[in-house]
Amino acid sequence: MRKRLRIFLGEEIFEVEVEYFSSKSKISKAISPRKVLKSFSKRNLASIGVFKKQIVSPISGKVILVKAREGSFVKKGDVVAVLESMKTKVEIHSHRDGVIKKILVREGDFIKSGSAVAEIGD
Amino acid sequence: MELKKILIANRGEIAVRIIRTLRSMGIRSVAIYSTSDKSSLHVMLADEAYCVGPPEPLESYLNIDKIVEVAKKCGVDAVHPGYGFLSQNPNFVKRLEEEGIVFIGPPSRVHLFSGDKLGARIFLSRNSIPVIPGSLEPVDSLDKALSEAERIGYPVILKPRFGGGGTGMLVCRNAEELRENYKIASRLARSAFGYKDLYLEKYYSSARHIEVQILADKHGNVVHLFERECSIQRRFQKVIEETPSPALSDEIREKIYTTAVRIAELIGYVNAGTVEFLFVPEEERFYFMEINSRIQVEHPITEMITGVDIVREQVKIAAGERLSFSQNEIERQGCAVEARVYAEDPENNFAPSPGLVEEYYPPRGPWLRVDDYVYPGYEIPPYYDSLVAKVIAWGSSRDEAVNRLKVALEEYIIRGVKTNIPFLYSIICDEDFRRGNYTTTFLLEKEFLRASSDITKISISREKVEVVYKTGVSPWVLSGRIY
Incomplete structure (x- = not known):
């Protein structure tokens, strides 16, 4: 019996096929399929990748431009805001397609890495 | 005083x-x-x-x-x-x-002079200093820009008269591009520097950046401390510098020193400064670019080959003292190379990487100098430049210096923030770099430098070092040779 799984690593999405099989002797070291499924349970998925409801800045810096508008549709990879960090411009991209529900920062704000820039939904 | x-x-x-x-x-x-x-x-x-x-x-x-x-x-x-x-x-x-x-540093009149890039060009070319072919008066209309560009020959580069640091400089390969860029460049010049004045220069896509360190006291004595080559640049930002330049013949080298000293004398320069030149290898000629009226980031390589503490000299000059040595008392010994360690992620388009430094273990060893300011537990703020450290190695030959720098980069440990160390390592392992065969477009041509095939090489020796760092036990002890 095979099962298709998606793995989200940052902005990358990997699709893998997992198969249950019996002859364990062929593999010297393996994680049990159940464990794999468990670690990718829905609860975990909600905190990463497409299910995440917030667009998060990976870096600390000053917001110099908010590009997205509330209510507008953005595609994965679109620039949502631009930060200035260490005298360099850094673009914050949307990690998924969706509608911008709420902008959480203003131009001139200083934000820390890991803080939310906008809320995104379907 | x-x-x-x-x-x-x-x-x-x-x-x-x-x-x-x-x-x-x-x-x-x-x-x-x-x-x-x-x-x-x-x-x-x-x-x-x-x-x-x-x-x-x-x-x-x-x-x-x-x-x-x-x-x-x-x-x-x-x-x-x-x-x-x-x-x-x-x-x-x-x-x-x-x-x-x-x-x-220099008096305000020197800063006013060197800040007006076009003014400096005009003044120096009138005094028969070679300047980059281009306009010797402000380019104040598109028509003028087009006729000037025709005279100079494409490609040309539009530069703001009161500019610096690469901002607002636009390369134009033909009349069409010049038409497009003229407006943008004057707007950029106005917003960044407050003046929309521009001028044109011939654009050499592939040349070498050579600069001469000078010291001038308040009594009219000027000496030079030889040259530095800074052609390894990424987006107008210097990455690796070395002295002496592997590009210059002895004849050109002497000429470039005399020219730099003459420029300093012409403008009445005081304190430490750097005269920048563009050296065009195929023409075997050099042109004045600009004068930097301050201490440079890369000054340590000059200190390493001359034994002169440039900051000390700056203080003495400012105090009104005479230079304590004449030109022929300054000797150059060996070669020095510097690598600039930036907090940026080479695997993510060099995005800045401020934050908490979790572990920090800079390289040590003979003939090595590390100018840095971070320590474990220090948080690098996102407000300023991303320069974390400069690693400078000395050797009696170029190869020796580069090899020592290589070992130093292998040993360097910074955790918590990303740095460009693997990128620096790839550069100094490159064959063309090892031969001294490079120009200002080196990093553009060497796209493969972004791939990190060499990074794995680093981590091997890094693990060894970490044993010492984490346990305080020498790897010799661990491998059973010393009890």
């Missing part, structure tokens, strides 16, 4: 480096800092330290009123500006002159 107490109007590695020289001279040092730099190394090393404002540079390290206020309050004799920030700001220099505080 004796300078007993000096304020350092800067932060980071250069502030640390300046304080060290001041301490060695028995001069009291005063640090200034922004609220985000409270735990920075320069604050801890200085004899006194004062907060000058919030993190934003405009409100702290660029805040002339506040800095002058601190300087007066704690009674300093002089201010050392380092590089960047206020180091080339004529208003700051003038203000200090008015307050009777010595500025460790």
